[in-house]
Amino acid sequence: MKAARGSAGSGGVVVPSEATASSQVAAPSGSAGVPDARPLAVEIDGLAFAYPDGRQVLFGVDLAITRGERVAVLGPNGAGKTTLMLHLNGILTAGAGSVRIEGMPVAGPQMREIRRRVGLVFQDPDDQLFMPTVGQDVAFGPANLGLRGPELADRVADALSAVGLAGHADRPPHHLSLGERRRAAVATVLAMRPDVLVLDEPSANLDPAGRRELAEVLGGLDLTLIMVTHDLPYALQLCARSVILDQGVIAADGSTASLLGDEELMAAHRLELPFGFNPRHVLTDSGGAMP
Numbered sequence: 544m545k546a547a548r549g550s551a552g553s554g555g556v557v558v559p560s561e562a563t564a565s566s567q568v569a570a571p572s573g574s575a576g577v578p579d580a581r582p583l584a585v586e587i588d589g590l591a592f593a594y595p596d597g598r599q600v601l602f603g604v605d606l607a608i609t610r611g612e613r614v615a616v617l618g619p620n621g622a623g624k625t626t627l628m629l630h631l632n633g634i635l636t637a638g639a640g641s642v643r644i645e646g647m648p649v650a651g652p653q654m655r656e657i658r659r660r661v662g663l664v665f666q667d668p669d670d671q672l673f674m675p676t677v678g679q680d681v682a683f684g685p686a687n688l689g690l691r692g693p694e695l696a697d698r699v700a701d702a703l704s705a706v707g708l709a710g711h712a713d714r715p716p717h718h719l720s721l722g723e724r725r726r727a728a729v730a731t732v733l734a735m736r737p738d739v740l741v742l743d744e745p746s747a748n749l750d751p752a753g754r755r756e757l758a759e760v761l762g763g764l765d766l767t768l769i770m771v772t773h774d775l776p777y778a779l780q781l782c783a784r785s786v787i788l789d790q791g792v793i794a795a796d797g798s799t800a801s802l803l804g805d806e807e808l809m810a811a812h813r814l815e816l817p818f819g820f821n822p823r824h825v826l827t828d829s830g831g832a833m834p
């Protein structure tokens with residue numbers, strides 16, 4: 544579904560003249576018709592963004608995520624998913640509209656606090672690993688927060704063992720396989736103990752056991768989780784709610800099971816379930832048995 548595109552807004556981006564053309568598939572959170580009273584962890588209003596070369600990617604994204612929710616962000620290649628994620632801790636800043644984390648605008652003097660609260664695992668692990676050893680990479684963030692000595696060592700050990708990389712602390716990141724580097728990148732962020740964990744395609748390049756082990760780690764975390772993924776069974780397993788981002792707008796928002804079960808919607812946004820996978824015949828960590 545295409546977004547309504549309107550007049551040029553501030554920062555050289557085009558913003559929708561009216562509400563975006565997103566379709567609400569089901570109540571995003573809370574049970575039928577009951578408003579959710581939990582505070583918002585993430586609040587995105589009318590976010591539009593163009594890269595410096597003039598290419599506009601986001602056209603008015605509205606998204607509210609309550610504290611403790613787990614939300615998958617689905618959508619085809621080039622939809623703007625990574626671009627949207629990079630706005631959550633201020634790596635990119637809104638051309639128009641606003642992003643708030645726990646009520647704080649992602650801008651200005653709060654940026655340091657925002658970066659402490661929002662942990663972002665990049666799509667490419669090599670963007671996250673830059674120190675001589677894996678252990679130093681994982682220690683980098685907590686050390687910046689002032690942790691030292693045994694407290695810092697414990698953080699590093701906990702984070703590495705959570706992703707199945709205990710014993711790899713002294714290895715240079717470039718000696719790790721891609722799957723191992725991805726897990727190391729997750730560890731660098733877990734070591735920060737963030738309130739909001741944002742993962743860009745966390746299961747890519749993991750072997751089946753590594754994928755399951757990471758799901759167990761993520762499923763056990765008590766925080767707000769936002770996960771961009773093309774791995775639709777992973778979304779169903781870990782996230783009760785999903786949104787579809789397509790052409791820079793939220794095209795659908797609802798329970799993951801209802802979205803994945805809507806063949807027309809899926810086809811409209813180039814989403815395809817793996818061969819033989821039926822979302823109605825699986826058990827999930829997030830929602831129990833499918834109807």
Ligand SMILES: Nc1ncnc2c1ncn2[C@@H]1O[C@H](COP(=O)(O)OP(=O)(O)OP(=O)(O)O)[C@@H](O)[C@H]1O
Nearest residue numbers: 594595596598600619620621622623624625626627
């Ligand atoms: N630095 C950049 N400068 C200009 N255009 C960019 C830049 N980064 C990304 N884009 C463009 O923005 C659009 C959205 O890219 P983005 O990486 O957000 O998509 P995505 O939904 O994450 O895709 P994928 O599923 O392939 O990871 C693409 O058309 C891409 O070519």
Ligand SMILES: [Mg+2]
Nearest residue numbers: 624625666743
């Ligand atoms: Mg991406």
